[in-house]
Amino acid sequence: MSESRTIWSFNGGLHLDDHKSESNGRPIVDLPIPAILTVPLQQHIGQSAEPIVQVGDGVKKGQMIARAIDFVSAAVHAPTSGTVTAIEHRPIPHPSGLSDTCIVITADGEDRWDELPEPMTDYTSYSTADLRERIRWAGIVGMGGAAFPTAVKVNTSGQRPIDTLIINAAECEPYITCDDRLMRDQSADIVDGIAILQHITGARECLIGIEDNKPEAAQALRAAIAERGAANIDVVVVPTLYPSGGEKQLIQLLTGQEVPSQGLPSSIGVLCQNVATSAAVADAVLRGRPLISRIVTVTGRGAQNPGNYRVAIGTPAAFVVEQSGGYSSDVDRLILGGPMMGFALHSDEVPVTKAANCLLAAAKAEVPGPRDAARPCIRCGECARVCPAQLLPQQLYWYARSRDLDKVQDYHLFDCIECGCCAYVCPSHIPLVHYYRFAKTEIWTQERDRERSDIARRRHEARQARLERLEQERKARLRQKKEALEKKSTDAKDDPKKAAIAAAMKRVADKKAAQSATAEQTPEE
Amino acid sequence: MLFETRSSPHFSGPQSVTKVMGMVLLALIPGTAALFWYFGWGVLINIAIAITTAVVAEAAVVGLRRRDIGYALGDLSAVVTAWLLALALPPLLPWWQTVMGTAFAIVIVKQLFGGLGYNPFNPAMAGYVLLLVSFPVTMTRWLPPDVISSQGLSLADSLHIIWSNSPPAGQTWDALTSATPLDQMRTQLSQNQMISEIRESPLWGDFGGRGWEWVGNWFLLGGLFLLWRGVINWRIPVSMLASLALVAGVFWAIDSQTHPFPAFHLFSGGAMLGAFFIATDPVTASTTPRGQLIYGALIGLFVFIIRTWGGYPDAVAFSVLLMNMAAPTIDYYTQPRIFGQRDDDDA
Ligand code: SF4
Numbered sequence A: 001m002s003e004s005r006t007i008w009s010f011n012g013g014l015h016l017d018d019h020k021s022e023s024n025g026r027p028i029v030d031l032p033i034p035a036i037l038t039v040p041l042q043q044h045i046g047q048s049a050e051p052i053v054q055v056g057d058g059v060k061k062g063q064m065i066a067r068a069i070d071f072v073s074a075a076v077h078a079p080t081s082g083t084v085t086a087i088e089h090r091p092i093p094h095p096s097g098l099s100d101t102c103i104v105i106t107a108d109g110e111d112r113w114d115e116l117p118e119p120m121t122d123y124t125s126y127s128t129a130d131l132r133e134r135i136r137w138a139g140i141v142g143m144g145g146a147a148f149p150t151a152v153k154v155n156t157s158g159q160r161p162i163d164t165l166i167i168n169a170a171e172c173e174p175y176i177t178c179d180d181r182l183m184r185d186q187s188a189d190i191v192d193g194i195a196i197l198q199h200i201t202g203a204r205e206c207l208i209g210i211e212d213n214k215p216e217a218a219q220a221l222r223a224a225i226a227e228r229g230a231a232n233i234d235v236v237v238v239p240t241l242y243p244s245g246g247e248k249q250l251i252q253l254l255t256g257q258e259v260p261s262q263g264l265p266s267s268i269g270v271l272c273q274n275v276a277t278s279a280a281v282a283d284a285v286l287r288g289r290p291l292i293s294r295i296v297t298v299t300g301r302g303a304q305n306p307g308n309y310r311v312a313i314g315t316p317a318a319f320v321v322e323q324s325g326g327y328s329s330d331v332d333r334l335i336l337g338g339p340m341m342g343f344a345l346h347s348d349e350v351p352v353t354k355a356a357n358c359l360l361a362a363a364k365a366e367v368p369g370p371r372d373a374a375r376p377c378i379r380c381g382e383c384a385r386v387c388p389a390q391l392l393p394q395q396l397y398w399y400a401r402s403r404d405l406d407k408v409q410d411y412h413l414f415d416c417i418e419c420g421c422c423a424y425v426c427p428s429h430i431p432l433v434h435y436y437r438f439a440k441t442e443i444w445t446q447e448r449d450r451e452r453s454d455i456a457r458r459r460h461e462a463r464q465a466r467l468e469r470l471e472q473e474r475k476a477r478l479r480q481k482k483e484a485l486e487k488k489s490t491d492a493k494d495d496p497k498k499a500a501i502a503a504a505m506k507r508v509a510d511k512k513a514a515q516s517a518t519a520e521q522t523p524e525e
Numbered sequence B: 001m002l003f004e005t006r007s008s009p010h011f012s013g014p015q016s017v018t019k020v021m022g023m024v025l026l027a028l029i030p031g032t033a034a035l036f037w038y039f040g041w042g043v044l045i046n047i048a049i050a051i052t053t054a055v056v057a058e059a060a061v062v063g064l065r066r067r068d069i070g071y072a073l074g075d076l077s078a079v080v081t082a083w084l085l086a087l088a089l090p091p092l093l094p095w096w097q098t099v100m101g102t103a104f105a106i107v108i109v110k111q112l113f114g115g116l117g118y119n120p121f122n123p124a125m126a127g128y129v130l131l132l133v134s135f136p137v138t139m140t141r142w143l144p145p146d147v148i149s150s151q152g153l154s155l156a157d158s159l160h161i162i163w164s165n166s167p168p169a170g171q172t173w174d175a176l177t178s179a180t181p182l183d184q185m186r187t188q189l190s191q192n193q194m195i196s197e198i199r200e201s202p203l204w205g206d207f208g209g210r211g212w213e214w215v216g217n218w219f220l221l222g223g224l225f226l227l228w229r230g231v232i233n234w235r236i237p238v239s240m241l242a243s244l245a246l247v248a249g250v251f252w253a254i255d256s257q258t259h260p261f262p263a264f265h266l267f268s269g270g271a272m273l274g275a276f277f278i279a280t281d282p283v284t285a286s287t288t289p290r291g292q293l294i295y296g297a298l299i300g301l302f303v304f305i306i307r308t309w310g311g312y313p314d315a316v317a318f319s320v321l322l323m324n325m326a327a328p329t330i331d332y333y334t335q336p337r338i339f340g341q342r343d344d345d346d347a
């Protein structure tokens, strides 16, 4: 394996205290299954899954309980055996504190597996379509936080071929260690998953990008790769710099290439997957198991016993923290995800979803909050210096604040990855990202409204057109009737003189036509 | 369990406006000490008057606008403005002129535009220019360097002069004060003297004005401290000094008898203070990387032009104010390329 691979760099970024040691020391622990699990129908980007069970149904572990109804969607499976006791709105982990439809399962405590599909152990003998179908069946989504359905992402037909598969193992947010632990404890699964993903996408090489603060994980992966003899998988250690785990940033670090603004990695022949996703793929293909659990980091000074836990999807966050050892007395905030990009939960009575990588129970001292109210922007440019997307955050802020939605888009609001670097360094303590989210939401709302009014307008126009057509048809029918009547009357008093004149005129015209036809032929003869 | 929610990021960095301003004040100390060393108590008295005025004026306006006074003063920006303005004033300026200039800077130039962050012009420089055009006589009445040793002006003497605007008994203004080196250079050049003759005067040191060259050195040191601490970046000061030196160098190379050599420009007036502490004022300067290079370079150019052919001896204040006006336009045309954007995407 090449030790000499070039590591590129990206603009800006932050050196943060990584706080990894709090939770990365002990192996993954399986948490018990709670009495009641609340499984949201939408844990991914795209359309919600559609329930295929009813209240009162018995379900078994791994049984599909909601199917993907659209191309961009992901199926949902029962995390344990039990009975469906409700299908209704329950609070879900979402920044807005929204509720959404969930399937509530009361566990029977037996945790009995459903009959699973055949393992595809010799996966190279299957078509890529079959393998994709298996991934789709298993309901796998990106497990780094974005939760995009994996079957859709690996469907690269009709695009530029994928040369490089990049496995995102950077885990650059402070505190989070679930990927680190997974790499140490299940490196073989990850490497198997990578091989399958490579087979599906046809990617010639695979680069695993990992920050240099996880040497044990890198070592474990290297060992697993060596054991498999997978010469085309390379572990690439990158410097610890937030946000090196941003998809576009990682791609630049590893390949030196920039994903075009508003474009996809596939447009430069790259596909990016998270390490945990890769392990889930191995689970689905080699063991026929759907995605029904994930590793969650519980950490922060507000948690008694930081560590990494395998948690059934649908387990309430409160149960996870409690089972891990509970809160400490100075807990102040519960953050889902990391301190830079995660969102603060209003209540811990929300379920763990496929994208939930970390429960950060933060003590007051860790999240001091605003030391004082935000001061005005002094245009110091610090924000621009650290912005990995090379934006001008102060301009974005200015226009977002004045609700100039055209100007924010001119300043590339939608290239902002909401990494929070700008807000972190701002000496005026302006909650910059907050303004960008606000502006994005405003724009989406506006677009939706416009779409709605477009639809309404089109409907109106269609109706107008229909009415007009009906009116025209009615008029036409009337006219025809009238003409028919008139014709009858003229037919009756047909004039023989007129007929004679018409006949004479026709003879003249025929003659003329014959003459000109000859004239045209002449030059060719 | 229920928690309070807030928007991410949940961490924030160690920097704050108060710390930034505090750092600037710290960095001003060596240069201020040098000024005091060469020009006496007047320097410190001016600073005290200006800071008092600034704090009172800011408190009054913020109070009238029914905002939190302690919070507004807490950013230290008023103190920085006052201090910078005071450093540019002649050491024996009548007290009420200092008060007037500072009050104008804080009330009109800063607060009437909305306070810190909203002012398009550098308040200290605007205050300085107001005084310069209103009181040309007192504003050009500088002391010769080494005043403490040569004139023996005590703290009491200085206070008396500043309070009464009259020289101590038995002395005249002419005996007491002199022009600045830049001023003298201009006047004598206009009387067709050669540089070599002008340099015979006791106002000249080794490479700049006597005393001034050392003041410049100490401000340079403070500037390097700010660079080291990351409070300012190198673009504006370097481009400003480089362009001033370059243009001065070209003219000096053409005719060294009517154009002083470049180091004189850098070390005789407000160039160092201007480059590191005034042109770098983030609120009023250009903010894009390329824009800052252009902004600094144009200030340097204007300093040379105004000093050489303009009506005022030192030109940092005018040049900075001029470029303050141009900053938004410069920024607009020098937006950096964003990540993943090709050069031809949206010029
Ligand atoms: S870091 Fe804050 S104060 Fe500085 S330019 Fe950016 S938004 Fe303004």
Ligand code: SF4
Residues within 6 Å of the ligand: A383, A386, A387, A388, A389, A390, A391, A392, A393, A415, A416, A417, A418, A419, A420, A421, A422, A423, A432, A433
């Ligand atoms: S949050 Fe957006 S604007 Fe701020 S640094 Fe990150 S990408 Fe740049």
